[in-house]
Amino acid sequence: MNPSASVTSPRQGSAAVGVSVEGLSKDFSGFPVLRGISLTVNPGEIFVLMGPSGSGKSVLLKHVVGLERPSAGRVLVDGHDAADPATRGRVRMALVFQAGALFNSMTVYDNLALYPREHRLGTEAAIRDKVMRSLQMLSLENAAGKVPAELSGGMRKRVAIARALVMEPQLMLYDEPTSELDPVMSATISEVIATLREQYHVTSIVVSHDRDLALGIADRVGILMGGRLVSLGPPADLRAPSDPRVADFLNPSIDLRNPRFRRLAG
Amino acid sequence: MAAETSNPPEENESILTSAPRQAVRPFLRVLEGIGSCLRLLLEAARHIPTLPRQFGRFIEQCYLIGYTTLPIVAILSFFIGSVLALQSGYAAANIGPKQFIGLLVGLSMARELGPVMAAVLLAGRVGSAIAAELASMKVYQEIDALETMNIPPARMLVLPRLAAVLAMMPVLTIMSDLVGWFGGAIVAKYTHFISIEPASYFATMRQYMDFGDVLNGLVKAEIFGFAVVLVCCNIGLNTRGGPREIGASVTRAVVTSLILILVLDYFVTKALM
Ligand SMILES: Nc1ncnc2c1ncn2[C@@H]1O[C@H](COP(=O)(O)OP(=O)(O)OP(=O)(O)O)[C@@H](O)[C@H]1O
Ligand SMILES: [Mg+2]
Numbered sequence: 001m002n003p004s005a006s007v008t009s010p011r012q013g014s015a016a017v018g019v020s021v022e023g024l025s026k027d028f029s030g031f032p033v034l035r036g037i038s039l040t041v042n043p044g045e046i047f048v049l050m051g052p053s054g055s056g057k058s059v060l061l062k063h064v065v066g067l068e069r070p071s072a073g074r075v076l077v078d079g080h081d082a083a084d085p086a087t088r089g090r091v092r093m094a095l096v097f098q099a100g101a102l103f104n105s106m107t108v109y110d111n112l113a114l115y116p117r118e119h120r121l122g123t124e125a126a127i128r129d130k131v132m133r134s135l136q137m138l139s140l141e142n143a144a145g146k147v148p149a150e151l152s153g154g155m156r157k158r159v160a161i162a163r164a165l166v167m168e169p170q171l172m173l174y175d176e177p178t179s180e181l182d183p184v185m186s187a188t189i190s191e192v193i194a195t196l197r198e199q200y201h202v203t204s205i206v207v208s209h210d211r212d213l214a215l216g217i218a219d220r221v222g223i224l225m226g227g228r229l230v231s232l233g234p235p236a237d238l239r240a241p242s243d244p245r246v247a248d249f250l251n252p253s254i255d256l257r258n259p260r261f262r263r264l265a266g
Numbered sequence: 267m268a269a270e271t272s273n274p275p276e277e278n279e280s281i282l283t284s285a286p287r288q289a290v291r292p293f294l295r296v297l298e299g300i301g302s303c304l305r306l307l308l309e310a311a312r313h314i315p316t317l318p319r320q321f322g323r324f325i326e327q328c329y330l331i332g333y334t335t336l337p338i339v340a341i342l343s344f345f346i347g348s349v350l351a352l353q354s355g356y357a358a359a360n361i362g363p364k365q366f367i368g369l370l371v372g373l374s375m376a377r378e379l380g381p382v383m384a385a386v387l388l389a390g391r392v393g394s395a396i397a398a399e400l401a402s403m404k405v406y407q408e409i410d411a412l413e414t415m416n417i418p419p420a421r422m423l424v425l426p427r428l429a430a431v432l433a434m435m436p437v438l439t440i441m442s443d444l445v446g447w448f449g450g451a452i453v454a455k456y457t458h459f460i461s462i463e464p465a466s467y468f469a470t471m472r473q474y475m476d477f478g479d480v481l482n483g484l485v486k487a488e489i490f491g492f493a494v495v496l497v498c499c500n501i502g503l504n505t506r507g508g509p510r511e512i513g514a515s516v517t518r519a520v521v522t523s524l525i526l527i528l529v530l531d532y533f534v535t536k537a538l539m
């Protein structure tokens with residue numbers, strides 16, 4: 001469980017990569033979701049993205065891995081257009097999907113082993129080693145033989161993270177990695193993310209509402225609201241946000257006499 | 267909610283332009299479907315060199331396609347052969363030469379019903395399963411995950427299935443032919459108004475048929491089977507939405523396959539004459 005007992009062997013050609021989002025807009029059948037987002041994530045940086053539900057965080061991550069095509073603007077990963085399928089061959093990137101996206105017909109072990117097997121990264125024994133180390137990091141040794149349907153929600157999330165770790169990516173994207181985990185496991189995930197950066201200079205973009213994670217490991221925090229980036233700065237800014245919308249988002253007051261759902265309805 | 271407001275522009279267009287458009291829409295959809303199937307085929311063909319190392323998947327698919335479809339193909343072919351013998355015996359009772367029943371059953375099974383039965387059952391048993399599996403992988407983002415891992419779905423999911431169906435269709439079709447012929451022979455012997463001996467039933471078959479007739483059926487079967495698997499993969503991979511759309515994709519895959527088999531049957535039969 002000590003993250004410094006790393007999953008990864010030293011990798012070849014693993015220069016850190018940066019991401020730059022340039023005027024990115026996306027609408028789904030005329031309904032705008034992202035409205036002109038520009039931001040740069042530096043090589044080796046840990047960038048945390050926060051924002052209300054439905055503000056477009058997952059859609060933004062999908063643009064970075066090229067699963068969505070921009071309506072306007074573009075995303076560059078290490079200088080290559082993310083929408084070009086060839087970029088995935090040039091830059092190793094992994095996305096931890098919000099819902100896990102595990103292969104339901106395969107065991108946990110095979111889920112993790114698929115990437116190295118398909119890309120022929122070593123013998124079956126070497127792959128086994130790598131997979132088991134990655135499972136250990138997330139306390140999943142006993143789940144190796146199970147299929148996703150037999151796992152709890154938090155275990156599924158951890159398998160998704162372990163599967164991404166096995167890929168030894170240069171760019172890691174996490175969609176709410178700690179949302180279903182207990183506090184100790186959440187802290188472990190934060191440690192894993194930070195360790196990957198320390199040891200391998202992995203660039204990370206983390207979508208998360210976990211303030212401990214943001215304050216603990218983020219280099220910068222961006223806040224997305226209604227498809228716009230409304231705040232961008234060091235995590236310390238979260239303690240005293242200047243924008244009132246951001247302040248209300250981060251420290252929502254619970255007012256039983258005048259509840260939010262009535263305010264919105266009325 | 268806002269998404270719905272984007273519909274009106276279409277309705278605003280004049281009836282004059284929209285009526286012909288309604289009429290051509292089905293054709294456009296057919297063309298679109300053909301186009302996306304061909305794209306998928308090209309994409310899968312690009313990965314043919316990886317086939318040897320996907321041998322395990324190929325064998326697994328052969329098992330799923332061949333072994334699970336074989337029993338039902340056998341049962342159906344038996345009854346098709348029987349009914350062919352019965353009907354032709356009924357017709358021949360009035361006009362004479364009963365020994366040609368063997369030839370009639372033999373040719374119909376080999377050239378037409380063997381391959382068509384095998385393909386129809388393939389669509390029902392295997393095509394539906396393929397569409398359901400790939401549609402569910404698409405809806406639950408497994409296909410997206412494969413893409414981010416730089417593992418092309420056409421290579422891992424489509425190519426082994428296409429290779430397996432090419433390997434298994436001849437087996438299914440020959441099985442169908444043989445069982446159909448024997449079904450016909452049994453009926454020909456034991457039906458009182460026909461009652462010809464199997465020896466003479468098979469003798470006419472041997473005399474007037476050659477391997478070319480069987481081969482003709484095998485070519486058809488390969489074409490039908492390949493088309494069914496390609497179409498079902500394509501429909502599965504292009505599913506969008508949730509659980510209900512998985513069901514809709516399965517229905518669409520089976521219906522499209524059945525139409526395709528009969529349409530192709532006409533053109534291939536004509537081309538092979
Ligand atoms: N494929 C799609 N088609 C149509 N609309 C979509 C699609 N994907 C996302 N949206 C819409 O885009 C908006 C943003 O979705 P997104 O999943 O990015 O939210 P999010 O910020 O990740 O929220 P959460 O914190 O709840 O995960 C939502 O209004 C959603 O309905
Ligand atoms: Mg999300």
